[in-house]
Amino acid sequence: MNVLPALVVWLAPLLLGSGLWAAAAGWPRRGGALATVLGGGWIVGVLSCGLLMRALAASDLSAGLARVGVTAALIGVAGWAVAAWSRERTSTPRVRLLPRRHDQVVALLVLLAIAWRAWAFATDIALHPTLPWDAWAVWEAKAKTWVLAGHASPYVSFGRWLLHPQFDARTAAAWNYPELLPWSLTWFAADTGWLEPWINMAWLGLWLGLLVAQYGHWRALGVSPTHALAGVYLLGSLPLLDAHVALGGYSDLWVAALMSLGSHAWLHWRTMGEQRQLLVLAGIAVLLPMLKLEGAVWSIVLGVATVFGALPRRLRSKRFLVGAVAAAIIIALCVSLKVPWVAVARHYVRGSIDVDGGRIVQSLFALANALWGQWNWNLLWFALPAALLWKRAKWTRSTTVQRLFALVVVPLLLIVGLFVLTSAARYAQSYSAVNRLLLQLVPTSVSLLVLVLWLPADQPDERNAPDEPAAA
Numbered sequence: 001m002n003v004l005p006a007l008v009v010w011l012a013p014l015l016l017g018s019g020l021w022a023a024a025a026g027w028p029r030r031g032g033a034l035a036t037v038l039g040g041g042w043i044v045g046v047l048s049c050g051l052l053m054r055a056l057a058a059s060d061l062s063a064g065l066a067r068v069g070v071t072a073a074l075i076g077v078a079g080w081a082v083a084a085w086s087r088e089r090t091s092t093p094r095v096r097l098l099p100r101r102h103d104q105v106v107a108l109l110v111l112l113a114i115a116w117r118a119w120a121f122a123t124d125i126a127l128h129p130t131l132p133w134d135a136w137a138v139w140e141a142k143a144k145t146w147v148l149a150g151h152a153s154p155y156v157s158f159g160r161w162l163l164h165p166q167f168d169a170r171t172a173a174a175w176n177y178p179e180l181l182p183w184s185l186t187w188f189a190a191d192t193g194w195l196e197p198w199i200n201m202a203w204l205g206l207w208l209g210l211l212v213a214q215y216g217h218w219r220a221l222g223v224s225p226t227h228a229l230a231g232v233y234l235l236g237s238l239p240l241l242d243a244h245v246a247l248g249g250y251s252d253l254w255v256a257a258l259m260s261l262g263s264h265a266w267l268h269w270r271t272m273g274e275q276r277q278l279l280v281l282a283g284i285a286v287l288l289p290m291l292k293l294e295g296a297v298w299s300i301v302l303g304v305a306t307v308f309g310a311l312p313r314r315l316r317s318k319r320f321l322v323g324a325v326a327a328a329i330i331i332a333l334c335v336s337l338k339v340p341w342v343a344v345a346r347h348y349v350r351g352s353i354d355v356d357g358g359r360i361v362q363s364l365f366a367l368a369n370a371l372w373g374q375w376n377w378n379l380l381w382f383a384l385p386a387a388l389l390w391k392r393a394k395w396t397r398s399t400t401v402q403r404l405f406a407l408v409v410v411p412l413l414l415i416v417g418l419f420v421l422t423s424a425a426r427y428a429q430s431y432s433a434v435n436r437l438l439l440q441l442v443p444t445s446v447s448l449l450v451l452v453l454w455l456p457a458d459q460p461d462e463r464n465a466p467d468e469p470a471a472a
Contacts, residue, residue, distance in 0.1 A: 015045070
């Protein structure tokens with residue numbers, strides 16, 4: 001493995017994604033904003049490199065490193081140039097508080113713990129090929145086939161593949177699954193070919209990028225550096241999240257990262273009045289359905305939340321009606337465009353919504369066991385309700401926390417409805433499907449816990465925000 005191409009594979013997404021993020025959200029004026037731009041930018045950059053691989057190198061993947069690398073660099077530099085050109089000049093002096101020695105010690109210990117975990121992940125990933133079934137059969141199968149063939153052939157249904165044997169196409173059980181993640185993995189194989197430990201290192205980068213971005217979001221919202229670092233370790237040490245990093249290959253952690261980034265972009269817009277965060281939110285809403293079928297549902301959730309926030313005061317009493325209409329329009333568009341997730345939803349919902357007491361009890365028991373009876377989440381699902389109850393007097397006066405609370409509760413209710421009221425109830429008792437869906441909401445849920453516990457009650461950003469009667 002050559003050092004320079006390896007650096008290009010890892011640094012081109014950083015330059016591309018951070019440039020796009022800075023151009024959309026504006027020049028990062030504080031350390032917290034810079035952390036968000038770099039952490040979130042790397043995640044978005046990897047997925048953007050996947051889009052570029054499809055656009056520029058589908059017929060010859062061996063040329064992907066040069067074509068996509070140069071294009072990514074040019075777009076990234078242009079993005080940073082746009083951010084610098086549109087940068088707001090201010091003469092207000094910045095007040096910097098020197099950290100206390102106690103805070104420095106805590107920060108050093110947390111960073112050392114995170115570095116130790118990152119080293120453990122790296123050594124683990126380097127020692128084994130892809131192991132989880134869905135990762136091997138679904139998410140990496142297409143990428144591996146394309147890389148070994150040197151070009152990308154379309155995947156079609158089994159019937160179509162049989163009817164047109166002369167057509168350069170392939171088939172698989174999951175032939176119609178979104179392909180953004182496989183395309184992104186071809187970028188990591190652009191230099192080395194199909195070397196699974198190296199390719200799966202992308203999940204380690206995702207883990208680090210998510211932690212850095214979460215830290216930046218919490219600092220921007222007013223959480224102290226020490227408490228933000230504590231939240232970073234809390235998120236980074238969750239057992240099932242760590243398993244998805246060490247065993248790489250699943251798409252759920254990518255969906256979780258984008259869902260959290262989108263939720264915080266929406267939160268910054270609503271709480272701090274940062275209108276340009278809507279551009280970030282729009283980009284993430286576009287990427288989510290390209291990763292996994294349920295990503296389309298989370299895009300709809302973010303879209304409806306944006307409609308709620310954009311409503312003028314005179315229509316806020318009708319916000320739920322407007323939100324329902326917006327959701328119906330989005331779903332209608334998805335149906336007309338034959339988006340794959342619609343067929344999956346129809347499969348589970350058609351003729352299967354009924355009130356079966358026995359099934360409901362079994363599904364609720366399985367969900368409760370996944371949340372509180374297993375060791376996948378440490379004490380997260382104990383701590384979050386306890387913190388909400390303990391700090392209810394504080395967070396019920398904070399529109400910031402209330403808004404994030406809504407973005408956590410609504411998806412959780414959708415998951416409960418899916419596993420309780422539809423034929424997907426049989427998957428609830430396998431625990432794997434339940435926990436993977438919960439994982440997609442875990443970074444946002446940890447953020448809610450951090451804000452409930454440590455968001456200052458006298459936030460200047462919130463005092464300067466316009467008074468609003470509702471939190472959504």
